[in-house]
Amino acid sequence: MFEPVLFTTIRNYKSGTFISDLIAGLIVGVVALPLAIAFAIASGVPPEMGLITAVVVGFTASFLGGSRVQIGGPSGALIVVMFGLSQQYGLQGVAIASVMAGIILLFMGLIRAGTIIQFMPYPIVVGFTSGIALIIFTSQIQEFLGIPGTDVPAELVGKWRYYFSHSDHINLHAAIIGILTVGITLLWPRIYRKIPGSLVAIVLTTLLVTMLDFEVATIGSRFGEFSASFSLISFQGVDFEIIRQLLLPAFTLAMLIAIESLMSAIVADGATGYRHRPNTELMGQGMASILSPLFGGMAGSGALAKTMTNIRNGGKTPVAGMIHAIILLVFMLFFGKLAMMIPLASLAGVLLVVAYNMSEWRSFRSILKSTRGEVAVLLTTFLLTILVGLNTALPVGIILSLVLFVNRVMETTDIEVLKSEVEDERSYVTDDNETIEIPDGIEVFQIKGPFFFGIANKFDEAEKEIHEIPKVRIIRMRRVPFIDSTGLKNLRSFYNRAKRHRTHTILSGVTPKTLQALVNDGLYDEIGADNICETIESALIRAKKILESQKKR
Numbered sequence: 375m376f377e378p379v380l381f382t383t384i385r386n387y388k389s390g391t392f393i394s395d396l397i398a399g400l401i402v403g404v405v406a407l408p409l410a411i412a413f414a415i416a417s418g419v420p421p422e423m424g425l426i427t428a429v430v431v432g433f434t435a436s437f438l439g440g441s442r443v444q445i446g447g448p449s450g451a452l453i454v455v456m457f458g459l460s461q462q463y464g465l466q467g468v469a470i471a472s473v474m475a476g477i478i479l480l481f482m483g484l485i486r487a488g489t490i491i492q493f494m495p496y497p498i499v500v501g502f503t504s505g506i507a508l509i510i511f512t513s514q515i516q517e518f519l520g521i522p523g524t525d526v527p528a529e530l531v532g533k534w535r536y537y538f539s540h541s542d543h544i545n546l547h548a549a550i551i552g553i554l555t556v557g558i559t560l561l562w563p564r565i566y567r568k569i570p571g572s573l574v575a576i577v578l579t580t581l582l583v584t585m586l587d588f589e590v591a592t593i594g595s596r597f598g599e600f601s602a603s604f605s606l607i608s609f610q611g612v613d614f615e616i617i618r619q620l621l622l623p624a625f626t627l628a629m630l631i632a633i634e635s636l637m638s639a640i641v642a643d644g645a646t647g648y649r650h651r652p653n654t655e656l657m658g659q660g661m662a663s664i665l666s667p668l669f670g671g672m673a674g675s676g677a678l679a680k681t682m683t684n685i686r687n688g689g690k691t692p693v694a695g696m697i698h699a700i701i702l703l704v705f706m707l708f709f710g711k712l713a714m715m716i717p718l719a720s721l722a723g724v725l726l727v728v729a730y731n732m733s734e735w736r737s738f739r740s741i742l743k744s745t746r747g748e749v750a751v752l753l754t755t756f757l758l759t760i761l762v763g764l765n766t767a768l769p770v771g772i773i774l775s776l777v778l779f780v781n782r783v784m785e786t787t788d789i790e791v792l793k794s795e796v797e798d799e800r801s802y803v804t805d806d807n808e809t810i811e812i813p814d815g816i817e818v819f820q821i822k823g824p825f826f827f828g829i830a831n832k833f834d835e836a837e838k839e840i841h842e843i844p845k846v847r848i849i850r851m852r853r854v855p856f857i858d859s860t861g862l863k864n865l866r867s868f869y870n871r872a873k874r875h876r877t878h879t880i881l882s883g884v885t886p887k888t889l890q891a892l893v894n895d896g897l898y899d900e901i902g903a904d905n906i907c908e909t910i911e912s913a914l915i916r917a918k919k920i921l922e923s924q925k926k927r
Contacts, residue, residue: 376483376654378438380692391690398689399697401569402445405683406432406698407705408576409728411593411713412721413448416513418460419468421593421713422601423671424448425706429699431662431674436695439658440488440651441639443689445680445698446662448672450728451634454509455627455764456672459620461528467620469607469667474617474624476673479631479660488652491632495775497744497752499633500737502767505759507732510725517722518552520545520590530760547588548719551579555723568686570679572724579720593721594714601710605670622765627663627673629768635659635676642678645685679731747778787823789836796820796850796910810910816917817844818882818910822853825888827860843875845924846917850910852883862895869901878920881906882913 406428414424428447435446459468482488512533516526521543526536555575562571583590594600639650655676663673684694741752751774758767795809796818812818819836823829849865857865872879884892884906892898898906907913 376657377651378654378658378692379440379442379651380437383442383691384693387691387693392693394688394690395694396697398684398687398694400701401687402680402684402689402694403698403701403705405570405573406445406447406680406702407713408573408716408721408724409677409680410448410702411716412724412728413450413453415593415597415718415721416453416510416725417448417456417468417672419456419465419672420601421597422605422706422710423465425702425710426604426669427666427671427674429703429706430666430669430671431659432699432702433696434662434665435635435658435674435676436692436699437658438654438661439676439692439695440654440656441642441676441681442648442650442691443642443646443681443684443694444635444639444650444655444676444692445684445695446635446659446676447674447680449631449634449675449677450510450725450732451503451506451630452627452673452675453513454506454759455623455630457513458763458765459623463616463620465607466609466612467616468672470609470612470616471620471624471627472663472667472671472673474620475627475631476660476663476665478625478628479656479663482628482632483653483655483657483660486653488632488636488654488656491629491636491652491656494633495748495751495778496737497741497748498755498768498771498775499637500734500741501752501755501771502759502764504733504735504738505756505767506764507729507734508760510732511729514722514725514729517591517718518548518726520548520552520719545590545719547583548590548717551583551588551590551717551719552723552726554582555579555720556726559724559727568683570683572727576716576720576724579723580716583717583720584715588717591718592714593716593718596718597714600714603707607667607670626765626768630764631659631663631673631675632656634678638676638678638681642681642685645682679728747781751775751778783824783826784829787821787825787829789822789829790820791836792818792820793844810914812914813918813921815845815921816848816914817846818848818850820850823855825851825854825857825861825865827858829861844877846878846880846920847872848880848882848910848913848917850882850913851885851888852910854885854888856885857888857891859895862891862897866895866897866900869897878917879905880913880916880920882910883908 410424410428411421414421431446435444439446456468459471509530512530515537521537521540523540527533558575558578559571562574582588635655636652639652639655643649659675666672666674738752741748751771754774755767755771758770793812795811797809869879879901881901905916907916
């Protein structure tokens with residue numbers, strides 16, 4: 375049921391809950407302010423675009439989303455894709471890709487993909503998250519140290535070469551501001567946890583720069599006058615060719631938004647005891663990403679840092695997220711010029727901490743000690759992210775994980791050829807290992823696990839082990855949870871070969887889903903209802919009757 379959580383919580387909404395939401399919304403709004411500006415600048419778009427995104431996405435995602443406490447807005451996970459879009463296609467490209475990502479998210483919600491996406495293989499998540507973190511970290515070194523220049527290479531290795539070759543041009547004032555920001559951001563939680571250190575750091579460093587007249591770049595000196603209005607982006611000139619070019623970046627954005635939002639919602643569930651609605655959350659984020667560009671913003675996602683700030687300060691319902699968006703709107707309209715005083719080195723320091731927290735280096739190190747398959751997925755996704763780009767890394771990582779998944783499912787599927795004895799039906803439930811003797815002339819072909827395309831070779835290998843053709847073959851399928859089209863094809867070929875060898879085929883213990891697949895494929899009618907038995911005992915009785923009838927001929 376696609377019902378936004380707000381519509382559920384508002385039915386029993388009380389004044390005490392509103393006060394909690396109001397306080398949390400006020401604090402989160404203040405905290406989100408510098409992050410929205412920092413994420414916008416890092417994405418290569420004007421600072422006000424980050425605030426517009428925080429307002430529209432923050433309000434819409436809370437109003438229509440599937441989490442009680444999720445806070446939406448610009449996200450660090452989207453910076454790399456947004457920066458690439460802004461540099462190659464301009465603000466119009468950012469807007470178009472954002473709308474396309476929103477449409478993809480709506481579709482994903484409608485087909486209930488949220489239930490699956492929240493279980494995205496962990497090596498993929500860690501691989502590209504760590505890669506994004508390293509890219510963000512690298513991109514902020516220039517502002518952090520105040521290194522001048524506009525000809526910084528786009529690729530990661532090139533950037534580091536540029537930094538080292540221009541190390542003698544470091545702005546000491548900018549470096550001091552950046553280091554102070556990082557230090558305050560990391561140490562402040564030991565003093566007071568409810569207000570993040572990033573906000574305290576930006577306020578203090580801005581005051582320091584103003585009072586001591588430090589020669590550092592600020593938002594105002596770099597970007598000029600702060601726009602305090604919604605600036606609609608023109609969609610004129612958009613044609614099919616542009617949409618085609620933006621399809622892959624839009625898909626990457628949609629996947630990043632889905633993963634980031636659902637991972638944040640899962641963590642929030644653990645902290646609050648509530649349970650989010652993943653498919654509704656995807657649809658809420660989709661609508662937010664569609665509406666945001668129409669008001670001059672870009673796509674956003676659920677953000678864990680702001681969500682946890684909301685929880686720590688008592689946020690109870692989506693009303694807190696809507697209030698946070700209203701606070702940001704008020705600031706943008708009436709106090710936006712204050713943001714012009716913020717030093718870029720301070721914002722860079724905040725983003726360095728964000729990148730460190732995103733890096734998940736402990737998880738990265740832990741996965742490196744795991745299986746070779748998971749290590750391969752992790753390193754491939756990570757290296758493709760930093761060296762090639764997320765547009766390539768994400769699809770390749772997903773494909774690798776699917777291959778890894780298929781291999782693991784194949785390992786759980788086992789096929790045995792039994793000729794002397796077979797476990798009875800009760801041992802399937804009780805593990806008593808009681809067995810039944812198999813009469814001469816009868817063979818049991820026992821399958822344990824999914825019967826799908828991945829085990830076609832196992833099926834062939836098991837058949838090759840058969841040296842003596844039986845008169846009756848029982849295919850025991852009690853532990854086959856499902857069968858796909860390839861499995862049906864293999865089973866039909868197996869059945870037809872048995873007919874040519876005059877071997878009678880009986881199916882035993884077919885589960886309801888597998889039985890329905892046999893009916894739909896027509897194989898049920900070919901084998902015959904009499905030859906599809908409920909238990910192995912009844913299948914053996916049927917086999918003995920067939921043997922007796924053959925002897926009478």
